[in-house]
Amino acid sequence: MKILVLLKQTFDTEAKITIEGGKISRSGVSMIINPYDEFAVEEALKIKESLGGEVTVVSTGDDGVQDALRQALAMGADKAVLINPGTDDVDEFTAATVLAKAVSGMEYDLILAGWRAVDDGSAQVAGRVAEILGIPIAKLASKIDVEAGKATATCEIEGGTEVIELPLPAIITAQKGLNEPRYPSMKGIMQAKKKPMEKKGLGDIGLDAGAVAAKVKVLSVALPAARAAGKVFDGEPADTSAAVVKALREEAKVI
Amino acid sequence: MDFSLPEEFVMLKKMVRKFTENEIMPLEMTVIEREAARGFEATPSMPPEEEKKILAKAKDLGLWGIDVPEEHGGQGLGMLAKMLVEEEMNRSICWIFLPPDSPNLDFLANACRPEQYEEYLFPYSRGEKTSALALTEANAGSDAAGIQLRADRKGDKWVLNGTKLWISFGPKADFFIVIAVTDKVKKQRGGFTAFLVDKGTPGFTILRNIPCIGDMLVYELLLEDVVLDDSKVLGEVGQAFVPLQNRLGVRRIEIGAKCCGAATRCMELMLTQARVRETFGSPIGNRQFIQGMIADSTTEIHACRLMVYHAASKYDSGEKDLRIEGAMTKVYGTEMLQRISDKAIQMHGALGLSKEMVLEYIFRMCRIWRIVEGPSEIHRWLIARQIIRSEKPYETIFGML
Numbered sequence: 233m234k235i236l237v238l239l240k241q242t243f244d245t246e247a248k249i250t251i252e253g254g255k256i257s258r259s260g261v262s263m264i265i266n267p268y269d270e271f272a273v274e275e276a277l278k279i280k281e282s283l284g285g286e287v288t289v290v291s292t293g294d295d296g297v298q299d300a301l302r303q304a305l306a307m308g309a310d311k312a313v314l315i316n317p318g319t320d321d322v323d324e325f326t327a328a329t330v331l332a333k334a335v336s337g338m339e340y341d342l343i344l345a346g347w348r349a350v351d352d353g354s355a356q357v358a359g360r361v362a363e364i365l366g367i368p369i370a371k372l373a374s375k376i377d378v379e380a381g382k383a384t385a386t387c388e389i390e391g392g393t394e395v396i397e398l399p400l401p402a403i404i405t406a407q408k409g410l411n412e413p414r415y416p417s418m419k420g421i422m423q424a425k426k427k428p429m430e431k432k433g434l435g436d437i438g439l440d441a442g443a444v445a446a447k448v449k450v451l452s453v454a455l456p457a458a459r460a461a462g463k464v465f466d467g468e469p470a471d472t473s474a475a476v477v478k479a480l481r482e483e484a485k486v487i
Numbered sequence: 488m489d490f491s492l493p494e495e496f497v498m499l500k501k502m503v504r505k506f507t508e509n510e511i512m513p514l515e516m517t518v519i520e521r522e523a524a525r526g527f528e529a530t531p532s533m534p535p536e537e538e539k540k541i542l543a544k545a546k547d548l549g550l551w552g553i554d555v556p557e558e559h560g561g562q563g564l565g566m567l568a569k570m571l572v573e574e575e576m577n578r579s580i581c582w583i584f585l586p587p588d589s590p591n592l593d594f595l596a597n598a599c600r601p602e603q604y605e606e607y608l609f610p611y612s613r614g615e616k617t618s619a620l621a622l623t624e625a626n627a628g629s630d631a632a633g634i635q636l637r638a639d640r641k642g643d644k645w646v647l648n649g650t651k652l653w654i655s656f657g658p659k660a661d662f663f664i665v666i667a668v669t670d671k672v673k674k675q676r677g678g679f680t681a682f683l684v685d686k687g688t689p690g691f692t693i694l695r696n697i698p699c700i701g702d703m704l705v706y707e708l709l710l711e712d713v714v715l716d717d718s719k720v721l722g723e724v725g726q727a728f729v730p731l732q733n734r735l736g737v738r739r740i741e742i743g744a745k746c747c748g749a750a751t752r753c754m755e756l757m758l759t760q761a762r763v764r765e766t767f768g769s770p771i772g773n774r775q776f777i778q779g780m781i782a783d784s785t786t787e788i789h790a791c792r793l794m795v796y797h798a799a800s801k802y803d804s805g806e807k808d809l810r811i812e813g814a815m816t817k818v819y820g821t822e823m824l825q826r827i828s829d830k831a832i833q834m835h836g837a838l839g840l841s842k843e844m845v846l847e848y849i850f851r852m853c854r855i856w857r858i859v860e861g862p863s864e865i866h867r868w869l870i871a872r873q874i875i876r877s878e879k880p881y882e883t884i885f886g887m888l
Binding site: 424425 | 494495498499502505506547548549550553562564
């Protein structure tokens, strides 16, 4: 079973986000594997452990992304592939085009990814890759079973779950709860630096800057407004309860 | 001069940080409650079943025996890697001893004879057996020359009589390395011998635990006509002192690393408090008293970390005589942590003193560390004596030039 995992490096979820010069500042922020992609890596390793095979992690970005890939190698992935798009001006179209093109030149039975990245949260890339490759996709899986030629994914839908069977090759995206990602072991860490890390440019996979130019332009970035202070109702419980209900209905309009 | 850590060591440090935050820190409140509730009993503050689970997970991750040479079944990654693990794990107040405990392993690896490997060295290095060093007595601590526990030669046997005090591990230890007088004239110059005494040996009793400050669990041992044969002698008869000195050197740098971890935790709490806590309409981080505490503490942690990393990398490059580095790191690290935990409590006011935070626990913990493994005064004496006695130019004494 050859499994590919599409992986994105994101800000640490505990990082404090600041904006400098109209862009989100990367200085002093520690970077991690997108947590949903980490579920995908873990699931790939579990499938490999039960069925045998090989796990390759694939990402697009600059050299800094190697840290995230190395982390996945330390967890137990066998190989890493990194395609540098040669620009910071990247949208979902760019990422999906680059990843799909890179993946199309590789052997695979199953592609796993997180259902979204925690940074921009657009949840588009895996779907776009499936479309370009012309293979089925199941999203938001909380359980995945793989057997010869097919996969069954239990996926989250509004108010319930849906069980989807897909012929392989296919893409499945991971939701929280799919598994508990392992820590990289000491042995894994020591082996990681000996595992292959293939670095490619656009030209190496048959693309050029024009073919991947972003279609979406970010006009501005803003931080969410600071949360306003809560409102305290003073007085006798009977009076304050009435006041709270009134405020919830008329001011907050939630009931 | 390259101060950067190798990439795999950075990954190791991050992994241990995550492990500590996810697996160990959630137990801190339990540890605080159990420690407060135990009174004069020797109840371990960490629930034994939780400790077992954490140790098993740590073993799977390859955190046991980080610095243990590969020929003894360890990871062979050296002292620096071990110090990084210690530093990260000590951001939590929960004391987890990752077996094998390197100072005793060092002693065993240097002193065990091949016929003792199967019973002591190998199971110890695999973490299957726990050991404790029984050196200190009522009238002999840092000045070990005063020990009185006797080992008399009777026929082809040794007979041990005496008591040991302030001995760690107690009932947890499968065997004790007991230092005894075999020649009371020669004393530490050829008259002290190390013996391997198994738990349950006739005549060997753990008399009592001695209730102490904080998480210090120590015991009094009684040896009454304990009969041992030559197979229980560790190392050469009369030569316990040399491996003993090496053993203590390793521990001192390790304590420095532990202090860096605990001080980092204090610092993180101080920073949150400085940013979040407001008085008279402004965060306290805007006040110079608070800024002074933060600036000084950051500087001290940085200094201590560099001392630990430097000593550890010297050890890894083959330097074994780290007496000055060990002493400096131990004194500086423990006293730094005392100052920083004190400032951290001060910044938190009543909350800092409460058992709803880890600070008062750390504060009492580092008071222990300023005494165990040699009090600050002994280490200062050692540093000064080495430097004054040395005939080398000052800068060359510990290899900075």
